[in-house]
Amino acid sequence: xxxxxxxxxxxxYPALAALSDLFADESFAYIINCGDSLVYAPFANxxxxxxxxxxxxxxxxxxxxxxxxxxxxxxxxxPGKEEKRVMYTSTADQLETGTAKYLLSLPxxxxxxxxxxxxxxxxxxxxxxxxxxxxxxxxxxLFDDTPDERFRELLxxxxxxxxxxxxxxxxxxxxxxxxxxxxxxxxxxxxxxxPRGSCAVVELTAGSIKVxxxxxxxxxxxxxxxxxxxxxxxxxxxxxxxxxxxx
Numbered sequence: 001x002x003x004x005x006x007x008x009x010x011x012x013y014p015a016l017a018a019l020s021d022l023f024a025d026e027s028f029a030y031i032i033n034c035g036d037s038l039v040y041a042p043f044a045n046x047x048x049x050x051x052x053x054x055x056x057x058x059x060x061x062x063x064x065x066x067x068x069x070x071x072x073x074x075x076x077x078x079p080g081k082e083e084k085r086v087m088y089t090s091t092a093d094q095l096e097t098g099t100a101k102y103l104l105s106l107p108x109x110x111x112x113x114x115x116x117x118x119x120x121x122x123x124x125x126x127x128x129x130x131x132x133x134x135x136x137x138x139x140x141x142l143f144d145d146t147p148d149e150r151f152r153e154l155l156x157x158x159x160x161x162x163x164x165x166x167x168x169x170x171x172x173x174x175x176x177x178x179x180x181x182x183x184x185x186x187x188x189x190x191x192x193x194x195p196r197g198s199c200a201v202v203e204l205t206a207g208s209i210k211v212x213x214x215x216x217x218x219x220x221x222x223x224x225x226x227x228x229x230x231x232x233x234x235x236x237x238x239x240x241x242x243x244x245x246x247x
Contacts, residue, residue, distance in 0.1 A: 001027065001116060003128075005184035005200040006056070007166025010063065011091065011239075012188025015197040016050045019187065027199075030112065034166030035061025035132035039105070040189055041240065042217035042230045043222050044091045048099035060106045061132040061166065062139050067092050071100055083233040083247065085202035090232060093210035108138060111160065116206050124206050129160035131142035133167045142183065144172035151176045162202065162209065171198050173211040178208055195220050 004023065009016065033056045038044050040063075051058050060068075069076050070092035079085055095103065112128040134140035135158035142150070142165055154163070155177060162180045170192075171185030185198025196215045203210040224237035239246050 001029045001114060001204045003114075003202045003204070004028045004031045004163055005034070005182060005202060006031065006187045007132075007164075007184050008036040008061065008169055008186035009033070009038075009047055009188040010036055010040040010186070011038050011047050012197070012218070012223060013039075013045050013046035013050065014220075014222045015188040015216075015218040016047060017074075018216055019197065019199060020050075022212040022214070022216050026201075029114070031056040032128070032130055032164055034113070034130060034184070035059045035106075036063045036166060037061070037066050039063040039087050040090050040236055042090065042094065042226050042232060043223075044094045044118075045096050045099045048095070048102050052102055055145050057110060057112060057130065058106050059110050059130055059132060060108050063088070064103060064106070066223065067095070068104060071095070071104065072113060082247070083235065087236065090230060108132070109135075114204065116204055120216035124202055126162065128159040128162040128164060128208075129158040131158075131163065131165045134165055139167065141168045142181070143168050143170045144174075144183075148174070151179075151181050154181075155179060169198075171200065171213045173200070173213070180211065182211055185213065185215075189240070190243050191244050191245045194236055195241060 031054050066076050066088050077222045110130040114126050116124045132138050134156050164182050169186035172183050174181040184200035187197050187199050196217050200213045220240050223240045
């Protein structure tokens with residue numbers, strides 16, 4: 001069984017289109033998306049439709065929650081800088097009724113139980129915990145250099161064989177105390193100086209878990225042009241081109 005892991009798409013539909021091409025010959029039992037699907041690239045409807053059409057198991061990230069506040073007519077306290085706030089307001093204004101309804105239906109976290117047939121003792125069940133930040137804190141940043149002790153502490157908050165998170169835009173795979181912690185990196189907005197998107201594939205077999213990370217090129221200039229056409233701050237085009245966080 002193969003499962004595609006995504007996170008932090010940030011409205012970058014050209015990255016999803018490239019991802020579809022990359023795995024055109026692959027078949028996935030599930031697609032898991034760890035949130036922050038929206039904001040920063042201006043393809044909100046296209047992104048949400050892609051997730052719906054591919055039946056992705058998606059949760060909410062912090063940027064998604066801020067967009068929901070705007071959709072509900074509630075004040076958004078942060079971010080304070082206008083060049084950041086406009087990225088949220090423009091996203092909320094862009095969403096169509098159907099894609100907004102889909103966004104509003106998403107949970108903060110989820111658990112997926114998968115069954116693998118063919119073991120000597122019958123079916124083997126693996127549980128996958130899906131979070132944006134961490135099992136304890138939705139906005140916690142977990143990095144590849146986060147101490148192993150912190151990951152052990154998080155086991156008290158989630159009894160799963162696999163824990164998938166996003167938020168930090170940092171790809172990693174750690175096997176700690178019998179649990180696999182995986183971050184696929186940012187599918188649409190990496191910060192490591194490489195503008196390519198990031199994702200991961202988990203392959204489950206009876207008694208075995210294999211994880212492979214991928215980096216893939218996409219049409220960065222299509223994102224930059226769409227930002228310019230929408231009259232959004234030029235600094236975001238620079239960020240996508242450079243693969244860096246600049247504000």
